Amino acid sequence: MSEIRQKALQKIAKCLELGNSANVHEAAQAIRMAQSLMRKHGLDQTDIELIQMGKTSTQTLLPSDVGQNILRIIRGINSRFGVEAVLVNHKGLKRAEFVGNADRAIFAAFAFDIVYREMNQQVGSFRNSFAGSGTDNLTVSRRTASFTAGWLEGALEKLPDLRSGDRSSHMDDYLDEMFEKLDRETFKAQLKASMAKVTPDFEKGIKKGRKISVSRPVEGARAKAQIGSS
Template identity: 30%
Template sequence: MTDKDKILDKIRKCMALSASSNEHEAAAALRQARALMEKHGISDTDVLASAAGEMRAKAGAASRPAEWEARLAAATAAVFGCQSLFAVGAAWADHRGQWVFIGTGARYEVAKYCFEVLLRQVKRARAEHIKTVLRRCRPTTKTRRADLFCHGWVASAVSKAEALALPEDEQKTLDAYLAKTYPSLREIKTTSRNDKKRMSETDWLDFARGHRSGADAQLNRGVGANGPAPALEGA
């Protein structure tokens, strides 16, 4: 923990005490928080944003992730009350992009963990589908149809998972973190190899096979004493 983190932590504790029913204690805590903020040049946005954090998971592409992978990241983040972003891979040695999961408490850690588990599962299922069903296809057809399988898999795996509705204060924390840490966000461009193609019966079969396979790995949210915990069937 850096010196600034320690100061922010102290300010957050003072802010929490400022809600005390004891008027004198509350006023003293608020004065101390404001004094610390002025002394160290810390804004209200800095304090609000400091309550959020992030973790990253490697993506399958450097700059344009597959559409099905983007949907998996977004759905997993939403289930745990997080925000997902895609960071292009130019800044890292292996040039692979990264999925960024942003949230409060332990939520972003759980979201990242669940995404990685599901991503491994869908990739294994994809490889098996290619081996058993698509092995004689041309490379471009094989990739396109394997993507359809993954679309079906993801749709099934997250079909029963509901997005976690965040309390207003937590949503403000996420908004502050995003504004402070990622002020220049742009909409990502995903790769879809089936957008301009009319779906054939064979294509629908690939999607259906993926949908059946994904049913074995449904993403659910379990809630325990310490907040959300992952529940991955078929993990």
């Protein structure tokens, strides 16, 4: 191996290391640099496609028993971004990791954090609107569940569609390598089975959810997320 190629591979390895940075801008830049170097030094298309794969963790910690609303968010993000989510254990809780094209995986995790946080705020406000109304708890729960389903429907519609072509042929290989000890099939079954219960509050939720705005992360990362819902 020539000295030039050896140095190039070392630089690519460094870029890949930076690709795991918590700073989403730095991580995306590092992945793009690695891809450019690989093309420049003649690595084949398979190598380039594999290096484009990445995983990004959400900042949000989830309960160990993941509910239907979280599954709906994950299912929607998977569909719109062309990624796949894996739930990993974290100190008795769960954390979602999105896998796919590195840039899209970064954006998917970023979007999940925004949608999940905003959902909790909007659903809390809706539930609190029944305070003092005399509405029984069963009715409040049923109407809140329907509002939540509608809100998620509207919010997920607003996510950008980043799919480009078919699912990467390298996705399963990458998932098997990175998450070989996880039961992904059970999680996939949960996603497929997740269904919404609809009441008239569903439409109200849709209108609220459609007000959310998720912009691509920029330098300064997730703290500067722009959210336009009310």
